[in-house]
Amino acid sequence: MAKHGLKITYVNTEIIHKRVVSAMPDGDEGSLLDSNINLVSIPDGLESDDERNDLGKRLEAYLRTMPARLEELIRGIDASNGADDNNNITCILADGSMGWAVEVAKKMGIRAAIYWPTAAACLASVWSVPTLIDDGILDDDGFSTGKVELIHLSPGIPAFEMIHLPWAKIPDPTAQKDLFHYIARSTEACKVADWSLCNTAYELEPATFALFPNLLPIGPVLGNDQAGQFRRHDSSCLNWLDQQATRSVVYISFGSYAALDASQFQELALGLKLINRPFLWVVDQRNIDRAKNAFPDESQGASTKIVDWAPQTKVLAHPAVACFLSHCGWSSVTEGISNGVPFLCWPQLVDQFLDKSYICDEWKVGLGFELAENGIVLREEVARKVEQLLSNETIRARAQEIKEIILKSRAEGGQSSKNCNNFIKWIKE
Template structure:
């Protein structure tokens, strides 16, 4: 199916955990013949295009462009507060100029703008320019729900008007949702007040986008977070959006994947390997890194460990003396892995994860039990769902010095892998989320309806929103 009149501009927040799912959404849209212009910041654009493989032959249907993020080339993009403020201050005008340039030079003008929820200001640009628009959340819906209630948190004096915590409280959004610590809200987990205020401003923008956007789609499933979707029925679940769902290549990586680890996995026994990966932001100090390394040695189990550039505070990770010789071929260490392929490999027994939402969805989709090692923000929400709601994983306890010891790690590995209940429950959830993304499933229907809406040539501003049909009888049908 093709529609030469439809041209969608998509813009993610400039972070690895955002670019990958937004890129996956773009590929779903392109597959239906809709042209996409994918807008990254200049730095992110360079990283993504360096590792981009157009194996699906999208050709002219996929155009990747960039605009400045406002920072100088040498400035640190891992300073999230500084990056976010710069994005707010500079990118709105740049995006507007880009759209004007495209519309002036190309017959196929932009017909819709789809913005990452963390780039809510882009929805304001769409409104200003009279372009239909949609918002996409790559995070969990529970995270969104916590963001959307910020005004009540201000009124209850849990946070001030700039988002800074005023007291330690447990927040319960509904009876069917687990409590959240005020210190673990997605914007309160940073040490610097300036960073908290910058991220809070971004969160306020996400709520403003929710209020005015024409469609708000989420990379989640009603089967995973029914209570959160019940609070905000305008949110449409279309996930999990994974390359494995379309049997395709996962795009959007900032680092080059090492596919040789798949050959190593082929040589391991079924359900024997511990897979360890902490995403793109987690940083471990030397003591913690060494404790983890020694715990993997102590486990006496094969392990595949992603030690990305920047995982440790030192310039390069420092392993215990003689470590590599003692571990030998039982351990495989790579700088970046083709994670979806790894997690679907029959040799993998469990996933030691930072609990980022992308990794959570990838582990759930493959029926794996988790060892949870959250680092900041929404990762703590996701850990709660994994351990307390879905009951498919275990968390770690830190000692008085704030370190997760080798003994604690080894004990939890033994507990998780010796109790078949964790995997059995994970397989049930896998079956549910597999059904929802297949033809006839609710996420499949919502995504199909959304793409059909993108393909329409008429103005959709006055149309009713797509219905959400909850198949679970405990959650009645909600229509907007």
């Protein structure tokens, strides 16, 4: 958007803003971001990490604090411009989970658009909640009535279990209900947005767009390895990849939030020892010492590289990467398929199970792991699936086909490109 001449004021909460800025090389946001982009922050209404860990308090604080602070921020920006209204805020583009921002926009007479960073099918599951309640599948607080085990929104959209609705896996019933009503309010507010954009392509999820034709894909939008990260990445892994043979490296990452427990972590480490292939493992900071202890002599050697964060878009584009063992977060999924990389799917949370269904069942570009009776993935299963995937030329060929489909959609004249350009044109008008 900035490259098209739009002036962007990017609003994060204070705590996220600090993490993003501190993760930038040299801590200098000005050296990385276009002059048309300004990073700012507003408080989230919480005083401590303990409060942030309490989902009910967090959601209540968001709604109590952030709408007023966003309005205050916008009025301050407009007032600072004085008679020059060319720099006034003319549109709010908000994450779909922050639907209250659309309410602020409408109150202030500002145009509003919503951006959904997940799969369109995940959004479709949320948008279908009123129907699910009317059909007696959910009650008014979002709890399953036990009427069905699987939800089929339409042919072509992967079926999903009730437990994989965004709020359904929270163990505390009160917090589960709070999140359901927060999502319901956000979804309702988003209905009056002028545009609803999402990070996918028509060709990846055609059935969802047949069900919700007003939802417009502009992606996949790939991550930026320098700006917008939560942690500084270790770029030494790129030099390490340069030393590896083409399509030889297993890349492992579970993203920013997901973390394996101690027993599962140990099984994965032992499985990686069995594969007899070079691997690059991104390990969350809670487990980085444990990982390096599991490979004390090789953790930075010829066949093993362990880092606490990586420039993922560059890693996945590297010719040495053979496959991606992933938690199946949508950003990771889109980055992988945009580079034609086959997947080993290990979902952990909510929409990641739906994403796995796309990868394994719809697009057929990856394989999933089977759980043992104790509920974990055993070391032998890790080694078996790595070998099975890397010897499957059909999956590799299909991954390249999906890559080409995405490239066409994002290229000039492709549908995602057209939607994005039309949106930018609308903002300028």
